[in-house]
Amino acid sequence: xxxxxxxxxxxxxxxPPSISGHANVVGEKEGQGPLKNSFDVIxxxxxxxxxxxxxxxxxxxxxxxxxxxxxxxxxxxxLDFLFAGDLLNQCISAGYAARNTxxxxxxxxxxxxTMGESLSLAALLLDGGFGEWxxxxxxxxxxxxxxxxxxxxxxxxxxxxTSQWTATAAGAVVLAKNGExxxxxxxxxxxxxxxxxKDANNxxxxxxxxxxxxxxxxxxxxNRSTSYYDLIITGDLGKLGMEIVIDLFAExxxxxxxxxxxxxxxxxxxxxxxxHCGASGCxxxxxxLTGYLLNGMRAGQWNNILFCTTGALHSPTALGQGESxxxxxxxxxxxxxx
Amino acid sequence: xxxxxxFVRTFLCGGILCLIGQILIDKTNLTPAKxxxxxxxxxxxxxxxxIYEPIVKWGGSGATVPLTGFxxxxxxxxxxxxxxxGFLGAMTGGITAAAGGITAAxxxxxxxxxxxxxRDKG
Numbered sequence: 001x002x003x004x005x006x007x008x009x010x011x012x013x014x015x016p017p018s019i020s021g022h023a024n025v026v027g028e029k030e031g032q033g034p035l036k037n038s039f040d041v042i043x044x045x046x047x048x049x050x051x052x053x054x055x056x057x058x059x060x061x062x063x064x065x066x067x068x069x070x071x072x073x074x075x076x077x078x079l080d081f082l083f084a085g086d087l088l089n090q091c092i093s094a095g096y097a098a099r100n101t102x103x104x105x106x107x108x109x110x111x112x113x114t115m116g117e118s119l120s121l122a123a124l125l126l127d128g129g130f131g132e133w134x135x136x137x138x139x140x141x142x143x144x145x146x147x148x149x150x151x152x153x154x155x156x157x158x159x160x161x162t163s164q165w166t167a168t169a170a171g172a173v174v175l176a177k178n179g180e181x182x183x184x185x186x187x188x189x190x191x192x193x194x195x196x197x198k199d200a201n202n203x204x205x206x207x208x209x210x211x212x213x214x215x216x217x218x219x220x221x222x223n224r225s226t227s228y229y230d231l232i233i234t235g236d237l238g239k240l241g242m243e244i245v246i247d248l249f250a251e252x253x254x255x256x257x258x259x260x261x262x263x264x265x266x267x268x269x270x271x272x273x274x275x276h277c278g279a280s281g282c283x284x285x286x287x288x289l290t291g292y293l294l295n296g297m298r299a300g301q302w303n304n305i306l307f308c309t310t311g312a313l314h315s316p317t318a319l320g321q322g323e324s325x326x327x328x329x330x331x332x333x334x335x336x337x338x
Numbered sequence: 339x340x341x342x343x344x345f346v347r348t349f350l351c352g353g354i355l356c357l358i359g360q361i362l363i364d365k366t367n368l369t370p371a372k373x374x375x376x377x378x379x380x381x382x383x384x385x386x387x388x389i390y391e392p393i394v395k396w397g398g399s400g401a402t403v404p405l406t407g408f409x410x411x412x413x414x415x416x417x418x419x420x421x422x423x424g425f426l427g428a429m430t431g432g433i434t435a436a437a438g439g440i441t442a443a444x445x446x447x448x449x450x451x452x453x454x455x456x457r458d459k460g
Contacts, residue, residue, distance in 0.1 A: 027458070029458070046457070046458055142458045143456070143457075143458050151370075151371075152456070153456040153457070153458065154451070154456050157370045158360075158363050158370060160363055160364065160367075161364055168458070198367070199367035200369075201367070202367070
């Protein structure tokens with residue numbers, strides 16, 4: 001059997017799956033941001049016609065997957081499996097959205113790293129020959145996440161300077177065993193890093209070390225330098241977390257700044273849209289990947305990107321008990337050629 | 339003119355208390371819920387040792403409307419209840435003082451929920 005692992009943590013996909021279709025759905029605020037032209041659907045109504053924020057998020061996942069399948073010119077019945085997740089308890093957005101679809105379903109919780117996690121697992125299964133078609137879907141909604149992690153909107157709490165704005169967004173990727181690029185070529189799953197940060201309003205800093213770990217491990221495993229990639233992009237570290245990653249690489253004598261950015265910094269205009277440190281939530285990296293990044297790759301803007309989604313694996317209960325915030329980062333290398 | 343200066347004092351007093359809260363949010367990692375509790379407890383302590391009373395006399399509603407004022411009201415009523423009912427007053431005084439505020443919060447909260455729907459903060 002061929003060896004599909006290189007180095008300590010990186011999987012090499014010998015039969016790189018093709019990203020055949022991708023789509024996203026975002027809310028009004030995201031639709032007013034700098035990436036507005038890269039979204040498939042911008043809803044002016046954040047309830048998506050539903051009676052609760054949680055139901056709205058379910059609707060967003062449904063719409064994103066349907067559009068991604070349409071773009072791949074396929075129907076749901078073609079899918080051999082679906083990996084999906086979100087930020088809510090019991091991953092209800094993913095579970096309820098997949099209800100009645102008839103698609104074999106895996107629900108995932110990777111906090112804001114879920115897009116990278118679901119994309120990785122779907123790509124690995126296809127590479128392993130366990131099917132011909134797979135999909136990865138992820139979402140977050142500002143209003144349901146506030147209720148889940150902080151306080152319901154009605155509470156009207158103040159936001160701190162280091163806080164980030166949970167994106168109201170969903171993204172879906174349809175992968176095919178055979179097809180045209182871009183392709184998923186490498187997957188580096190991350191290890192959990194915990195620097196002892198306990199402030200739930202400073203998640204960028206809590207996740208930055210995990211991002212640095214996974215990116216540097218990926219580069220070491222693949223024997224690549226940062227300049228190999230046209231773009232290295234983290235999920236939702238925000239302004240502060242991004243600065244920490246830049247500093248950590250600088251300590252190694254590496255200047256990562258020329259080709260490094262963060263989805264959380266790109267999604268909103270930090271000053272004009274009053275989002276403090278940037279965007280967060282698994283919909284943030286999902287919508288930036290399925291719009292700006294993959295559209296850009298198809299247009300020839302980039303050939304090789306390293307998509308590194310970051311997650312903070314805490315819960316309000318754990319923080320209430322005095323626990324710190326464990327961070328995770330999964331890196332997925334996407335290339336226009338095999 | 340006296341009324342004007344009363345408004346100024348009220349504004350300053352309430353404003354300073356809110357400013358302290360804003361600084362706590364920006365500069366510490368205290369959650370809003372912890373700051374809320376801190377304010378109420380501070381009001382109780384300052385009320386009990388007699389420091390808050392002069393602040394109320396000077397700042398009026400600027401001192402009684404913020405959460406410290408709620409704590410102060412608890413402490414004051416407990417003193418009165420203990421004086422009239424003895425030890426039992428320590429149990430009943432606080433709730434008696436808070437009854438108006440709690441009932442108003444529940445009623446107006448319900449009324450607001452009936453009329454308005456929440457939206458995102460954008």
